Amino acid sequence: MTLAGFPDAAPLAGLAGGVLIGLAAAIMLLGAGRIAGVSGIAARAAGLGGSGMERSAAWAFVIGLPLGALVIIAMLGGIEASFASPLVLAIAGLIVGVGTKLGSGCTSGHGVCGMSRFSARSIVATLTFMATGFATVAAMNALGLEVLQ
């Protein structure tokens, strides 16, 4: 299915993927009693604070992420992806690490788990990172910076 006016959008795949992410967050909450916030769990796995979950569970969640991607790759017979250069990825990763640590979360913890329970902190955080994300891409486009290869 395509969306009128947006020929490149994949609304059904997006919705299905989103429902899976919601189910994943539900499994974590109802099974282990915790928020499925990736930045906090990754920090915990690496021994950098973050989520208060057991370190073994943090590692299990982190290992699951690429495993799940592999399942989809196997089902679809491949997956499209255009990445930036290692230098750009290093700069972006560093900023994402500092930002998510200071801001106590990312798209999953604030965007999915926090917004859905109407947490004021998560709504403010999500609106903020969306706004600076829009502004960053707009500014890079205005400067003619093409980063994806």
Add this chain to the structure above:
Amino acid sequence: MNARSIVALLSGTVFGAGLALGGMTDPARVRGFLDLFGDWDPTLAFVMGGAVLVMVVVWRLQPRLAHPLFAEAFAIPTRKDLDARLVGGAALFGVGWGIAGLCPGPGIAALVIEPVGAAVFVIAMLVGMGLVRLTERNP
């Protein structure tokens, strides 16, 4: 491996599958969504909308459980204060997200899609987290 680790592995796997199926492991798709004033791709809104809708329902069921299935108690954030650290951190995160089109979940899931690039992103992210932790320990 205890029950909570199995729950976490299952959650992570379903999460990673959702990210990949929803196109979120492709930075071009994410940057397409963030390109609001250009050639906008609304796919990410469907991903986030689907996830939030499921969790809105789950948050209404959660109080009916005395405790999680495999843990003694729920550990849910309780803070309600809005501070500069939250807003500043989120603002920075959005800049990094916009630059490369990756956030933490897709970055880790993409280790099997673009191993070198994703590893560079994830290692740099952990370095960034570690830098914040260092400054917190030595104020």
